[in-house]
Amino acid sequence: DHFMMVVNAANWENDWQWVNQKAEGFDVQLADQSESTALLAVQGPEAVEKLQPFTTADLGAVRFYHAVSGTVMGFPAWISRTGYTGEDGFELYIAPEAALPIWEELVNQKGVTPAGLGARDTLRLEAGLPLYGHELSRTISPVEAGLERFIKWDKSFVGREALIDMKDRGLTRQLVGLTVTGGIARAGYPVYADEADWMGQITSGSYAPTLKQAIAMALVPPAWTTPGTSLKVGIRDRKADATVVPLPFYRRPRNKS
Known part of the structure; x- marks a missing residue:
């Protein structure tokens, strides 16, 4: 083989x-x-x-x-x-x-x-695709990154026990999609719950030409992952409005291939 x-x-x-x-x-x-x-x-x-x-x-x-x-x-x-x-x-x-x-x-x-x-x-951001070094890394697990559908839990693989333990203990952060008003959120920018203290971080962000809207992905606590939840993103010296939305931001029409 x-x-x-x-x-x-x-x-x-x-x-x-x-x-x-x-x-x-x-x-x-x-x-x-x-x-x-x-x-x-x-x-x-x-x-x-x-x-x-x-x-x-x-x-x-x-x-x-x-x-x-x-x-x-x-x-x-x-x-x-x-x-x-x-x-x-x-x-x-x-x-x-x-x-x-x-x-x-x-x-x-x-x-x-x-x-x-x-x-x-x-394009990959509009499609909600994770990128290594942003939504995936040695410190960000596939479970946190929303990739659990690709994990074969009934098979043995390196890291299986660690991921099961993480699930059993409960996740402390999960990946979400955001639409942002009033600026472009870049990787590393802080995410806030309204005007509260920092509670998350942008992993990727850009203006989306297809959607004519600024979008981003972020890691935030599970309590703040429900679509429609209002958040704030620190952009330079101000806090821009953001809303949690389902991923992907855009899904292309599928043919029968």
């Missing part, structure tokens, strides 16, 4: 060390292919239409969160129907020398626009 792991780029060294530690004593071979692999993402509602002319893969037949092997402009590629924008799209795992010619051909198409991490971060 072969498995490919794609981890947060800013945290890859820690992840690589951790996997190597856990692999000790098992019949497994590990290879770090970071330097020999490039990744391009084609994201948006027209991703199939824009990418299909350049690949041998039948993109319409690729299910979400699945991958196929094929070629893109003649270059070997793994093509996965994944991304971190909340939109339909594909990620192309290719050799580094293939990245530039594929990039240039794709962005020369009408309706295809280059986008960087700033755009990606705004």
Whole structure:
């Protein structure tokens, strides 16, 4: 069996060390292919239409969160129907020398626009997707981050007992979505219950172009997580109004793929 792991780029060294530690004593071979692999993402509602002319893969037949092997402009590629924008799209795992010619051909198409991490971060925030170092870290558990639906409690895994203990003791904080009036809440800004003392912290925040509204995610005590709850966010020298809302902020229309 072969498995490919794609981890947060800013945290890859820690992840690589951790996997190597856990692999000790098992019949497994590990290879770090970071330097020999490039990744391009084609994201948006027209991703199939824009990418299909350049690949041998039948993109319409690729299910979400699945991958196929094929070629893109003649270059070997793994093509996965994944991304971190909340939109339909594909990620192309290719050799580094293939990245530039594929990039240039794709962005020369009408309706295809280059986008960087700033755009990606705004989109993932609108979709309520957590980012390592913000909504997830070594001190923020997946239970606190609202990811319990992805935890297989009936299976054994590293950290299972710690998470069960956390649930049994009761959470002290949970991730919520906020709409903010009167400013942009940035990571690290304090959250208050009305005019009371500090009780939480913004993990990510931005203006959401799709919603035409400032939004944020924050970690706050469970008593303040009910949608409709009014809070305050410290923005510079004042406190802006915020309201708890369900996540995600925006959910794209789904097709049948």
